[in-house]
Amino acid sequence: xxxxxxxxxxxxxxxxxxxxxxxxxxxxxxxxxxxxxxxxxxxxxxxxxxxxxxxxxxxxxxxxxxxxxxxxxxxxxxxxxxxxxxxxxxxxxxxxxxxxxxxxxxxxxxxxxxxxxxxxxxxxxxxxxx
Amino acid sequence: xxxxxxxxxxxxxxxxxxxxxxxxxxxxxxxxxxxxxxxxxxxxxxxxxxxxxxxxxxxxxxxxxxxxxxxxxxxxxxxxxxxxxxxxxxxxxxxxxxxxxxxxxxxxxxxxxxxxxxxxxxxxxxxxxxxxxxxxxxxxxxxxxxxxxxxxxxxxxxxxxxxxxxxxxxxxxxxxxxxxxxxxxxxxxxxxxxxxxxxxxxxxxxxxxxxxxxxxxxxx
Numbered sequence: 001x002x003x004x005x006x007x008x009x010x011x012x013x014x015x016x017x018x019x020x021x022x023x024x025x026x027x028x029x030x031x032x033x034x035x036x037x038x039x040x041x042x043x044x045x046x047x048x049x050x051x052x053x054x055x056x057x058x059x060x061x062x063x064x065x066x067x068x069x070x071x072x073x074x075x076x077x078x079x080x081x082x083x084x085x086x087x088x089x090x091x092x093x094x095x096x097x098x099x100x101x102x103x104x105x106x107x108x109x110x111x112x113x114x115x116x117x118x119x120x121x122x123x124x125x126x127x128x129x130x
Numbered sequence: 131x132x133x134x135x136x137x138x139x140x141x142x143x144x145x146x147x148x149x150x151x152x153x154x155x156x157x158x159x160x161x162x163x164x165x166x167x168x169x170x171x172x173x174x175x176x177x178x179x180x181x182x183x184x185x186x187x188x189x190x191x192x193x194x195x196x197x198x199x200x201x202x203x204x205x206x207x208x209x210x211x212x213x214x215x216x217x218x219x220x221x222x223x224x225x226x227x228x229x230x231x232x233x234x235x236x237x238x239x240x241x242x243x244x245x246x247x248x249x250x251x252x253x254x255x256x257x258x259x260x261x262x263x264x265x266x267x268x269x270x271x272x273x274x275x276x277x278x279x280x281x282x283x284x285x286x287x288x289x290x291x292x293x294x295x296x297x298x299x300x301x302x303x304x305x306x307x308x309x310x311x312x313x314x315x316x317x318x319x320x321x322x323x324x325x326x327x328x329x330x331x332x333x334x335x336x337x338x339x340x341x342x343x344x345x346x347x348x349x350x
Contacts, residue, residue, distance in 0.1 A: 051207055053233050075183055075208045075211040076207050078211050079207040079210055083237060102185065102211065102215065109214070
């Protein structure tokens with residue numbers, strides 16, 4: 001869910017590794033970030049709101065092994081990820097939570113939450129420290 | 131009591147007003163600066179401009195000492211995130227969320243929101259109160275393409291009052307027994323008259339089950 005820079009990158013890598021991938025986004029034009037081969041695959045893209053159960057169902061989340069929520073908004077990712085985990089029982093759920101405090105909370109609540117803010121800051125700190 | 135309300139829409143605004151009038155200490159958090167300014171003009175220093183799903187804003191609001199937290203923004207995901215934060219990071223005892231989409235109620239409760247209020251649901255429940263109750267019904271498939279049907283006779287059903295012998299049942303339907311409202315088995319003879327809330331237990335062919343239910347529950 002979310003075909004921004006991170007979403008499109010993760011989706012194309014997974015697809016290149018031979019996985020079946022469905023990419024969800026609110027805007028059709030965001031799919032142009034995806035490689036043509038993936039974009040042209042039937043069922044690989046779906047325009048819709050991934051925080052809604054109907055849309056998740058159409059995307060086949062009930063069959064999915066992995067659900068990745070990388071929309072730009074933390075709250076949307078948290079809601080979609082928790083729906084995937086608790087309603088559709090997806091075995092592996094990963095979400096992007098920019099805010100480090102919320103990222104830590106969701107990790108403690110059992111979601112795999114990744115904070116780009118935290119990771120980037122760590123890398124920058126490493127780069128500037130001798 | 132100290133109550134923190136996030137979202138200064140119609141619900142948040144009216145709620146703040148009512149709570150203040152009732153003598154409570156209230157803080158209203160609103161994201162939009164124009165709205166927040168208008169509300170500050172109306173309510174005074176109890177309005178904080180900020181995103182109520184941000185930990186720093188909640189910290190500034192002193193949410194940790196709140197008795198009740200109420201999330202009324204137009205976005206369900208923000209309401210959930212805020213309720214989860216105040217519960218797990220600020221240990222607030224009671225969280226209430228507006229759900230704009232009723233499908234979120236169950237999940238929110240599962241995730242620890244104490245109370246969900248969905249206007250859609252409230253209106254639906256009000257409408258259903260005015261509709262006749264759905265007939266109570268159970269069915270079990272039985273060998274030979276038959277159904278064992280349990281039906282409660284609803285108020286207003288056309289079959290009420292007339293002798294069972296006069297009721298036109300679908301083919302191959304047998305009444306097994308009739309249980310009255312107070313749990314008594316009724317004698318099955320042609321003179322038996324069905325009453326409201328009697329439970330009829332009957333065996334019928336699968337194709338006729340629907341017709342049988344219609345006979346027992348349909349209006350005259």
